[in-house]
Amino acid sequence: MPKHRVGTTRRGLLLAGTVAALGLAHLAAALPAAARPGGGRGPDQGHGRPFGPYGSPGDRRDDRTLYVDPRGRGDHTTVQAAVDATTGGGPGWTLVLAAARYRETVRIPADRTGLTLLGATGDPREVVIVHDNAAGTPRPDGNGTYGTSGSATTTVRADGFTACDVTFANDWLRADHPGVTGTQAVAIKVQGDRSAFHRCRFLGHQDTLYADSRGYDLIARQYYRHCCIEGDVDFVFGRATAVFDACEFRTVARDAEVTPLGFVFAPSTARHNPRGFLAHRCRVTSSAPDGAYKLARPWVPTSAPDSWPMLTVRNTWIGPGIDAAVPYANMRNAHPWQRQRFAEYADFGPGAEITDPAERPQLDDAAAAELTVAGHLGDWTPQDAFRPQGRRTPPAGPLRIFIAGDSTASVYEAARAPRAGWGQALPVFTAPDVRVVDRALSGASSRSFADAGLLDAILRDIAPGDLLLISFGHNDQKLYDPARGVEPYDGYQAYLRTYLDGARQRGAHPVLVTSVERRRFREDGTAYSSLGDYPAAMAALAREENVPLIDLNAASIELWQKLGPETTKEYFLWLAPGEHPNYPDGIGDDTHFQAHGAIEVARLLGSLLEDARVLPHGSLTGLSRPVPDDALDWPAEPPVLT
Known part of the structure; x- marks a missing residue:
């Protein structure tokens, strides 16, 4: 059987999950990374004891x-x-x-x-x-x-x-x-x-x-x-x-x-x-x-x-x-x-x-x-009392931060630069041993992302100790679209629970992130939320499920208010005609970011993650340093999400 087919049978799947545990290093090396536990990370690294x-x-x-x-x-x-x-x-x-x-x-x-x-x-x-x-x-x-x-x-x-x-x-x-x-x-x-x-x-x-x-x-x-x-x-x-x-x-x-x-x-x-x-x-x-x-x-x-x-x-x-x-x-x-x-x-x-x-x-x-x-x-209440109290499952290897979200977080290819998502910019602030796995999809809602199998794809790869950032809302409010729209306190919360449960089942740590706000200002220059009840519904779910909440929506509104209507154009995808070859006719986009905005939203998110202490100490670095726009990487082709 060719090496790349190991893991396609029942015995292969079992083997992929235990080769490292059995000390079969030579066999583990022959497996593709996707077939190794935790993407090839050894099981004893997080414990040091059998x-x-x-x-x-x-x-x-x-x-x-x-x-x-x-x-x-x-x-x-x-x-x-x-x-x-x-x-x-x-x-x-x-x-x-x-x-x-x-x-x-x-x-x-x-x-x-x-x-x-x-x-x-x-x-x-x-x-x-x-x-x-x-x-x-x-x-x-x-x-x-x-x-x-x-x-x-x-x-x-x-x-x-x-x-x-x-x-x-x-x-x-x-x-x-x-x-x-x-x-x-x-x-x-x-x-x-x-x-x-x-x-x-x-x-x-x-x-x-x-x-x-x-x-x-x-x-x-x-x-x-x-x-x-x-x-x-x-x-x-x-x-x-x-x-x-x-x-x-x-x-x-x-x-x-x-x-x-x-x-x-x-x-x-x-x-x-x-x-x-x-x-x-x-x-x-x-x-x-x-x-x-x-x-x-x-x-x-x-x-x-x-x-x-x-x-x-x-x-x-x-x-x-x-x-x-x-x-x-x-x-x-x-x-x-x-x-x-x-x-x-x-x-x-x-x-x-x-x-x-x-x-x-x-x-x-x-x-x-x-x-x-x-x-x-009935009169029986099962207790999971065997995992030591307060113990957070450590990653068996380098920490991975998975992102499930929409276009505001996704990775864009070079042909669409300088458009960028905050997930694309987050690696600028991560330590060398931290990997960002950005699976956000443009146009996705919590519903369409899960129904298309993209959550399944994340859960196939995620491992104990990894983080899953979950950020939807922009497209969930499009109730006219039956493939995406969900009511905030009904379908939206129900779908978000599937992300939480899927991550927890695999020993990963889910984190809810309210959607970054669009560029919205009233006539008097006051920034406001365009996302209705969705941020509040996510916050209520976080309390109910005892899950960390990162309120990026409130923090971004505060940032936009500080910057004002004109300066925020430097953050969002506002380009004059002829300013960039990918947008010869110019563009005025109040939802998506150019490089500078993606970097600053990633910086804001990083600060919120640090404040919430959901990442191991030292996972983020350089949050106070200036970052040039060309620090971002735009791949030649769109990333494969499945």
Whole structure:
């Protein structure tokens, strides 16, 4: 296989996420930068210790903490050996896993109550538990095949289980086993009550995540927060009361001539259970063609014919990979989806468009008020108490500042100089070990940027410790344009939440930046805001979500007021005829900047970032020095954003 194709298969993706953790430097060097974790940054650089902030065998957190490292630096070299060792001292053992690819099956029995798995690096791409059994894989003892449940790489039967920053995967591939008909290959089967997963990944194809209970009459509450679940056919299935909070469901491309290519959900909720699957504030993304997948189909097992599958998808961005017109289908015609408990509420995105209400049942406000995260979990409130308090995830290598925004921030090519965005100018003020990754797009709103897949492109590249500056508003207020316009306290905030959740899921740090103001003056020379309620809506969201807010809008109005109507023309793209060869007829643009203005807005933004202390000390430099216009770089071609 050519080197550039490493990372295009399930095993390649897993390999790309763990080569550095395993010390395979020669293999990491052979991978393209995009396939290396964090763009080629090593996982131990941010910690210096194999178990990160969680101690070590010589500095144990407590007598019920064990350390796992296949290179022998812990108490055990396999996860299963550590699980087997947690037999005394009562419940509540913690296993800290060093960065590695653990190729094994793991079984956590019901008597291991309160067991916790922690990925030591804080990056689930670097701590991977993986195996490759499928339902049709023959058992080594010759006693038949594994079956769906037996195929699971990890099985959790214990109550009170928690996992943070770990990948659970099954890398069995259909292409490697063309004669096998039992293609279900479970990454993890979870049966315990009060099971919680934070910032975990679940990778597979068919039947990736089996969210179940230990018996039909038992209710198992499960909570998944900032997780990523990937697969193709029924890859989230089972009878658990499972809450997916700010998670991503990613449908993958398949080399198969079937329609549809697959289904995200296949719940099999017990009839007596009033709560099934709940997807809340999630994202449904895809690497497959538009409309190739269905959102769900009901699973009524022959062993439990009384099942009444329940799925609620609410406040969720659904991408174009889902068939918006007909998002549901039957697994068996004897159990049509229309007779199940399938409903949506306030979903948005290309795959959420309602063309026929009969095909997409919607909750009313009263019903939605009952089907909440708290309502599903009852008297249990999951706590992510395992990341040390106040700990900010450090970047594993040089800090990267990603920018999602519009034309006021974007990079312009040489043919459009001296037009420039503040993101194009920000590198003038960054330290040598800080990289600005400007993905801003001219004409974009928070809606159109996400719906076009540009947020997905950022989230494919962003890594723990990186910053994501989010700045939209200019085009969001164009309500006459259905592809871009969103109301400030409705769609605008909903879309912004997808940026926040996507960044947090990957351990990155989102920062909301109100839009820089246009050149707007009243007759008396007073600068004013032209952005309506959008800056205030962003500020309200920042408070609600406890996210840093940079009020560039207010600061820029203050700057324009100080400069006045005439001097601000030197900042905005105002050029006289013949002044610049790219604009022979001149131009008077009150929204976009020329080089001088882009530099000064970047300087202003840098000062605000420093004041807010959202960057590590020393990330910015030279904010008080003069900067000539030719310090900017205009590339020959527009940047590629996907």
